[in-house]
């Protein structure tokens with residue numbers, strides 16, 4: 001892009017600054033959790049339409065997903081900027097997805113001004129449920145990203161906001177979510193405990209079994225869980241108990257190894273406690289992220305050019321306590 005076009009983009013964003021910030025504020029004031037982002041997705045769709053984008057909503061079978069498109073003067077690559085807008089349950093916009101949404105709108109307003117002088121197609125894709133639910137995975141499976149040559153997104157990080165310019169910056173562990181429901185047999189805990197099968201014991205053995213393998217997994221493995229149901233009353237042998245775990249690894253292949261180990265431990269825990277375990281994956285697996293450092297370096301140079309302070313550091317989980 002020529003310097004003149006780049007200047008036009010920056011000017012348009014400056015000119016619309018208050019509207020872009022207002023969009024972030026409005027979404028922040030009305031937090032909506034994954035798949036329920038009716039207000040946020042409609043606000044963005046309306047503002048993109050106002051700025052000359054052709055908006056399709058809903059897309060990919062998700063009510064709060066949308067695609068806004070502006071075509072250039074001739075054929076060329078299709079570049080998409082992704083906008084997230086879901087909040088965290090009970091917290092609100094603690095992760096700043098309202099800013100991701102406003103940044104997408106800002107990119108649309110800036111580039112929208114010059115698309116008639118560029119080749120290719122520019123899109124903003126609104127992606128719901130990123131705090132959980134895997135919105136982008138659902139959209140990818142529905143074919144929303146077919147024909148898209150590159151996708152870009154910014155996730156702000158307060159004073160740590162920067163751009164990934166070299167490995168391992170910008171990478172992310174692969175993750176899958178599982179629930180383990182142990183089914184036992186109720187009995188009175190003092191009257192006839194010998195007739196019971198203790199589902200909570202199954203859950204406890206699952207935790208201790210996972211702890212026993214921690215020495216024998218790669219350093220980038222993360223296996224963390226909670227007991228989501230531990231029984232109903234102390235005087236009743238728990239007939240149902242449930243744990244939920246997230247399993248993470250540096251790459252998808254090793255994640256599968258860990259999943260196999262954890263499932264085997266769950267089966268072992270059930271065998272030990274004469275219970276039965278039901279293992280369910282919750283939502284789709286997210287693969288490890290592999291950023292483009294070429295784009296990252298360009299992004300950083302542009303951030304410096306507009307006078308931003310750029311954070312340069314290791315990825316979040318190497319920052320220390």
Ligand SMILES: [Zn+2]
Nearest residue numbers: 095096097155
């Ligand atoms: Zn986030």
